[in-house]
Amino acid sequence: xxxxxxxxxxxxxxxxxxxxxxxxxxxxxxxxxxxxxxxxxxxxxxxxxxxxxxxxxxxxxxxxxxxxxxxxxxxxxxxxxxxxxxxxxxxxxxxxxxxxxxxxxxxxxxxxxxxxxxxxxxxxxxxxxxxxxxxxxxxxxxxxxxxxxxxxxxxxxxxxxxxxxxxxxxxxxxxxxxxxxxxxxxxxxxxxxxxxxxxxxxxxxxxxxxxxxxxxxxxxxxxxxxxxxxxxxxxxxxxxxxxxxxxxxxxxxxxxxxxxxxxxxxxxxxxxxxxxxxxxxxxxxxxxxxxxxxxxxxxxxxxxxxxxxxxxxxxxxxxxxxxxxxxxxxxxxxxxxxxxxxxxxxxxx
Numbered sequence: 001x002x003x004x005x006x007x008x009x010x011x012x013x014x015x016x017x018x019x020x021x022x023x024x025x026x027x028x029x030x031x032x033x034x035x036x037x038x039x040x041x042x043x044x045x046x047x048x049x050x051x052x053x054x055x056x057x058x059x060x061x062x063x064x065x066x067x068x069x070x071x072x073x074x075x076x077x078x079x080x081x082x083x084x085x086x087x088x089x090x091x092x093x094x095x096x097x098x099x100x101x102x103x104x105x106x107x108x109x110x111x112x113x114x115x116x117x118x119x120x121x122x123x124x125x126x127x128x129x130x131x132x133x134x135x136x137x138x139x140x141x142x143x144x145x146x147x148x149x150x151x152x153x154x155x156x157x158x159x160x161x162x163x164x165x166x167x168x169x170x171x172x173x174x175x176x177x178x179x180x181x182x183x184x185x186x187x188x189x190x191x192x193x194x195x196x197x198x199x200x201x202x203x204x205x206x207x208x209x210x211x212x213x214x215x216x217x218x219x220x221x222x223x224x225x226x227x228x229x230x231x232x233x234x235x236x237x238x239x240x241x242x243x244x245x246x247x248x249x250x251x252x253x254x255x256x257x258x259x260x261x262x263x264x265x266x267x268x269x270x271x272x273x274x275x276x277x278x279x280x281x282x283x284x285x286x287x288x289x290x291x292x293x294x295x296x297x298x299x300x301x302x303x304x305x306x307x308x309x310x311x312x313x314x315x316x317x318x319x320x321x322x323x324x325x326x327x328x329x330x331x332x333x334x335x336x337x338x339x340x341x342x343x344x345x346x347x348x349x
Contacts (some may be wrong), residue, residue: 093310181214182342237261
């Protein structure tokens with residue numbers, strides 16, 4: 001039922017009358033409460049659609065004390081989101097799950113130290129029901145801040161916990177970074193490569209350290225000259241590759257801790273006249289199709305389900321903030337999740 005210019009908006013009473021139920025039953029279905037028979041709930045949803053009923057969100061907040069909004073806090077410069085497909089993929093997964101749950105993401109950036117109090121004041125202001133946080137650095141104050149606020153939060157990646165942060169309340173979603181790195185380096189060893197280098201991500205991030213540890217698990221005691229730190233950007237990968245070639249001209253393989261950095265490394269290798277994979281085999285990490293399938297040659301890389309991890313983060317947070325009991329009764333449990341990785345073979349190694 002479309003609303004004309006002079007027509008009143010449909011009310012809860014209108015929906016109840018159309019569905020042949022009480023107002024309280026309509027309210028329970030609209031608020032996602034259990035214990036309404038499936039056939040009745042479906043009849044109410046049909047009445048809502050037919051009438052074009054829109055709940056009064058302000059009134060709902062007074063009753064449920066929910067904002068239906070979730071803060072997504074990214075400790076990265078804003079421009080990274082437009083040039084790094086990793087973030088687009090991660091945020092797409094988060095948004096898909098939040099939309100399914102009827103919640104709105106509120107994107108917050110931390111680029112400078114002065115941003116922490118601003119973001120903290122927003123989180124403490126009661127504008128959101130919880131927070132999803134990722135790209136945190138070592139000793140980042142954000143975990144301690146959300147602890148102090150007693151705000152439901154889920155971390156993208158295993159957080160490096162600073163002083164005063166309770167590890168028992170940390171819920172995170174991450175990939176098996178160390179195991180994926182081990183598989184990548186073992187593959188390079190199986191190719192008979194004897195001088196295998198690595199380009200790491202920023203070592204202030206736990207995921208970068210885990211991938212470096214995976215490299216070291218397979219190649220303990222390798223010369224530090226075969227390790228160069230990047231920053232998860234194309235330019236960072238190119239710069240680190242140039243450093244490695246200057247230090248170790250005889251290197252014949254490189255494990256790069258992200259596809260974007262690997263793309264930069266491939267450019268430098270081509271510029272220096274090194275054939276891939278004949279002279280130098282290259283393996284990345286992420287399996288971002290927009291990068292891995294478009295490099296020359298296509299990139300062998302470690303796959304992680306980036307979009308799926310975003311959805312899982314939002315789902316875990318929703319479970320924590322929901323008033324509804326979980327299926328089968330009991331209480332909500334918030335276990336951190338480490339998702340599997342796998343090596344995807346293409347022509348670079």
